[in-house]
Amino acid sequence: MLDITPTEWTAILLSLRVASVATLIATPIGIGLAWLLARRDFWGKSLLDALVHLPLVLPPVVTGYLLLLALGRRGFLGEFLADHLGIVFAFRWTGAALACGVMSFPLLVRPIRLSIEAVDQKLEQAAETLGAMPWQVFFTVTLPLALPGVLAGMVLGFAKAIGEFGATITFVSNIPGETQTISSAIYSLIQTPDGDTAALRLVVVSIVIAVAALIGAEWFSRRATQRLHGN
């Protein structure tokens, strides 16, 4: 039915890999930041909050360009990382993952933050009176109770990362097999004469992935919520 060509498969698998890596690396960072924003007061908190949300409101091309300036081969960070640690983002799939991670970060952090805020601090106090140190309270009470939000954030972030286009193409271009995700492959195909059917195939694939992600999220959060309410 869907005659997917090897090049298209490459783009699909690359998209899945980029989005998975972006989500898996962004999640622990996102949990930490969400906790900070939900539970701590510190100087510069609103600035940090704004910074986290910035990719949501900036034009994606601006975010991509800023990444390029900072982490491109001649970027101040990019040069350092390449020379000293051998880490290169420019025109690599890792750069695509970074761009997707940055772009999806606000969507990932928000539900996690909300669910941490919703955890009853009285339960955290009870845990402390039972001898739990603050980090133990976090891992045995706060995080398990915030789990539905964490899963929702991961799915939203993943979905956003799969669909990311502007920042990725600006930062790491559109190289088949290396940085060409489903979105940039569709973009290329639309620009090619007779590329319509191939583009439509990829459109179907992205719809399938998006719907599967949403159904999966729904299922996970229902199970997690049930777990929390003791059924």
Add this chain to the structure above:
Amino acid sequence: MLRVDVAKQLGEFTLEASFESQGRVTGLFGASGAGKTSLVNMIAGLLRPDRGTIAIDGETLDDTAKGIHVPVYRRRIGYVFQDARLFPHLDVRQNLDYGRRMNHLADDDAQRQRVTELLDIGHLLDRRPGKLSGGERQRVALGRALLSKPRLLLLDEPLGALDEGRRAEILPYLMRLRDEARVPMVYVSHDAAEMRQLATQIVLLKGGRVTSVGGVKVLTG
């Protein structure tokens, strides 16, 4: 022995309380708004006094002059809240085991057996808090606090959220606890009848101040 001598400004309300207690069950008695819960929270370490000292068995837990404030999790003071506060994502067995795990205490099956029998909660072990009645929840909360092996147990109106029938159901467990568990308790209530049945010493609190300390007869004074 518990020694408390603290002052704390809470908005318009001034709490200035000082007392010493030796009894097995120290009843902290007063009308609502007298500052009972704030005082208990300070003993637990959840609230920091503005001025003063708190010591238990000669160990200083708070001394504002010396900048001492032992964190809650190192005080080994159990706390039974009015609203039980069981962990909803853990079953009763895991709730009971929580304190032991956090304090890295050795598995003590005999103690667990004793406590579950004393509180009659053996048949609830596999249930989640969401499936317990108010009275059952409060008994599990008692067991959870006891099993963390505290040196002092704070009970903040543990019967407050229960109706008359349930109270009568829990009270005998509290009396057994007093007579068998050998953990000194601070029992907070505004119910004189409860106090008479449970407390061995009364601290009377009025408008943020201790007005008298003594035997159960101060309740009639």
